[in-house]
Amino acid sequence: MACEDRYRIKIRDPYNSYTEYMFQVTHSDGEKDIATLKLATDIIEHNIPSITLDLKYDKTAPALYRCDYNQSDLDLVAYAALEVEREHLQAFWVKWHSWISAKGTRAPEMDKILVQLEIPCVCGNPHRATFGAPTLLSHIPPDLVNHCLLIDISSASLEDRLNCLASKTEVMSSLEKLLIRWHFICDQIIIASPFVGHQYMSAEDILAIWKWLFRNSDPRKVTVITRGEAWADLKEAYSDSAMPYEKRERYGLPEKIITKGVTLRHFHAKFFAGCSPEKVELLSGSANLVRGPSLENISFNTMPATRFKKKYLDVLCTPLPQAGNVDRVARAFVLSHKVWEYTILKSESWI
Numbered sequence: 001m002a003c004e005d006r007y008r009i010k011i012r013d014p015y016n017s018y019t020e021y022m023f024q025v026t027h028s029d030g031e032k033d034i035a036t037l038k039l040a041t042d043i044i045e046h047n048i049p050s051i052t053l054d055l056k057y058d059k060t061a062p063a064l065y066r067c068d069y070n071q072s073d074l075d076l077v078a079y080a081a082l083e084v085e086r087e088h089l090q091a092f093w094v095k096w097h098s099w100i101s102a103k104g105t106r107a108p109e110m111d112k113i114l115v116q117l118e119i120p121c122v123c124g125n126p127h128r129a130t131f132g133a134p135t136l137l138s139h140i141p142p143d144l145v146n147h148c149l150l151i152d153i154s155s156a157s158l159e160d161r162l163n164c165l166a167s168k169t170e171v172m173s174s175l176e177k178l179l180i181r182w183h184f185i186c187d188q189i190i191i192a193s194p195f196v197g198h199q200y201m202s203a204e205d206i207l208a209i210w211k212w213l214f215r216n217s218d219p220r221k222v223t224v225i226t227r228g229e230a231w232a233d234l235k236e237a238y239s240d241s242a243m244p245y246e247k248r249e250r251y252g253l254p255e256k257i258i259t260k261g262v263t264l265r266h267f268h269a270k271f272f273a274g275c276s277p278e279k280v281e282l283l284s285g286s287a288n289l290v291r292g293p294s295l296e297n298i299s300f301n302t303m304p305a306t307r308f309k310k311k312y313l314d315v316l317c318t319p320l321p322q323a324g325n326v327d328r329v330a331r332a333f334v335l336s337h338k339v340w341e342y343t344i345l346k347s348e349s350w351i
């Protein structure tokens, strides 16, 4: 039989015979009736336009991490140090990739990998950079360095960095980097902004901000709290598209991260929070979700989860959404004395 030929195989009832090894194929050689069996004709298409999580570290934006001692930018220094280790790290990862692949379902749960290494700084003090990467398995191990996203640098206080005046554009860039950090270190993320864009923006430009939000938000972790008007703008922006909002909602697309703000008529606060049981990191300020040159004030601080609930969520009468899967340990590749080692880090020591 030529490779291009179609042929029939017999499977047990396709609805009830599905196992982790796929359908149970029954032996059909020599069966006389095989040519007369009906072919399955149901086709399910999953081609609904959707925006999926796509975190990318913008290396052209102002650095999020700056040295506590001399204020020098460290983001690019960290990426440069990682690049130096590209080959050694990949060789180490390839061994782990083989091990995880061989273990199959018996491999430890490992949806993300942390990569830690010390980076040079003109201050002369040690800084430890931590990157996060999703565990991507494939027949050829993906290049780990290409998937590493910077999530922390030690001795680079975010309080020092983010208590300042900054342009709207810089606030959005900092938020984008914080969202990357929070997707790796927090259980839940809250984005509270009464408006998305502003009233003089076109529907197209407003939709572009929403799409930015969806690319940077895992719906299992992120909740957006906004006013009814912003919600209406989003629906309006989608009304002419091939997939109007109501239809997207029916299919459970990522846009479901939005909590409609109908009860929050007097809500004008803007805050962005990465929440864990241990602590909450909070960026707040005067900026809505929009880019632009005008200056805004921002502040960053951390507080216990109980205090955040009392001072923020209870005031908004908004309960904290149910936590998703909570990781209390992280599997990490750590560069120690020029050798990559595997270790398990407990949550309090990740960063």
Ligand SMILES: [Zn+2]
Binding pocket: 067, 068, 069, 070, 121, 122, 123, 124, 125, 127
């Ligand atoms: Zn330094």
